[in-house]
Amino acid sequence: MSRYPDDPAVAPIEQILARKALPHGEITKSATRRKAVHALWICACVCWDMAPTWLIYDEPDGTLRWCRLPNRIEARALVDAQWLTGNHCDPELVLSWLQGEPQTWWNDDFDAEDELVLNELGRKLRDSQDLSSI
Numbered sequence: 178m179s180r181y182p183d184d185p186a187v188a189p190i191e192q193i194l195a196r197k198a199l200p201h202g203e204i205t206k207s208a209t210r211r212k213a214v215h216a217l218w219i220c221a222c223v224c225w226d227m228a229p230t231w232l233i234y235d236e237p238d239g240t241l242r243w244c245r246l247p248n249r250i251e252a253r254a255l256v257d258a259q260w261l262t263g264n265h266c267d268p269e270l271v272l273s274w275l276q277g278e279p280q281t282w283w284n285d286d287f288d289a290e291d292e293l294v295l296n297e298l299g300r301k302l303r304d305s306q307d308l309s310s311i
Contacts (some may be wrong), residue, residue, distance in 0.1 A: 260293060
């Protein structure tokens with residue numbers, strides 16, 4: 178059972194991620210950091226307390242991975258990424274982004290590197306093979 182309150186947008190996001198990306202694997206503060214090209218953390222905290230924070234990234238070989246970040250573990254503790262960015266947003270907007278809609282949830286500090294990460298990971302997730310059929 179999830180420790181997060183039910184938000185109708187969370188389950189579809191995690192279903193897409195589970196179908197399109199492999200799990201990160203062991204998550205501890207002492208685990209070896211994985212190499213990544215693009216990494217994105219998304220905190221869904223704008224809608225409730227104790228919301229999930231997702232980490233989505235691509236490894237140098239193109240493998241897509243994801244996980245929920247546990248409390249007190251930052252994305253930098255899990256990945257050594259060439260480009261790393263993140264933000265807080267409403268899960269419904271994350272779902273729209275995963276489905277190919279332009280992002281509308283970034284703050285005024287959005288820059289070219291943020292756009293690169295969002296566009297590249299969004300494209301790779303939409304283009305990747307459905308892992309549930311393997």
